[in-house]
Amino acid sequence: MTLRLRLSLSRGFGLLAGCLAFVAVAVAGEVAVAPVVDQSGLPPLGVEVRTNPYRANARAIEVGQSAFNQACARCHGIDANPAGAPAPDLRQLNRYCRRIGEPAVQAACLADNDAYFSKTVANGKTIVGVMHMPPWKNVLSPELVWAIQAFVEARAVAR
Numbered sequence: 001m002t003l004r005l006r007l008s009l010s011r012g013f014g015l016l017a018g019c020l021a022f023v024a025v026a027v028a029g030e031v032a033v034a035p036v037v038d039q040s041g042l043p044p045l046g047v048e049v050r051t052n053p054y055r056a057n058a059r060a061i062e063v064g065q066s067a068f069n070q071a072c073a074r075c076h077g078i079d080a081n082p083a084g085a086p087a088p089d090l091r092q093l094n095r096y097c098r099r100i101g102e103p104a105v106q107a108a109c110l111a112d113n114d115a116y117f118s119k120t121v122a123n124g125k126t127i128v129g130v131m132h133m134p135p136w137k138n139v140l141s142p143e144l145v146w147a148i149q150a151f152v153e154a155r156a157v158a159r
């Protein structure tokens, strides 16, 4: 009786350890999966650009929404709505720029924000050895990264 109890307990612990190991692998093995998106109507870029060429472009916002919901939403929330999502609210990224009245200063602020966005998405976020976001370079084309940003900005809320 005692032996059987011990056996089932140890089996139970084995199962628990197995589950924990699986969860750890699932988190550490976060991979960037390319979205499948119809990009027709999105002007190709050809050259590397550092500021968003699609800002407020209606077709880019549509393409960006589809790419975002496939690639980013599981962490940053469906349609960039962060309620219940584990990752930061991307709609707020350029809120400081939006408050600037002087057009030249605002353009410089947006350019800086664009560079931060595309660099962060390309490299992902690994902090003290823990991957918080996988890198997206070689997974997303620059066109899709800018389209995603155009979509996120279109979802920005006034604050």
Ligand code: HEC
Pocket: 030, 068, 071, 072, 073, 074, 075, 076, 086, 087, 088, 090, 093, 116, 117, 120, 121, 125, 127, 132, 133, 134, 136, 140, 148
């Ligand atoms: C596996 C979850 C996950 C996925 C998928 C993901 N992200 Fe992230 N992302 C995070 C986390 C977590 C952070 C915050 C990292 C930190 O600084 O602690 C972050 C941060 C960012 C930041 C910087 C935000 C800031 O406030 O500085 C940007 C920009 C970003 N993500 C864009 C994207 C885009 C675009 C996609 C889709 C192509 C995406 N992310 C997909 C988890 C994810």
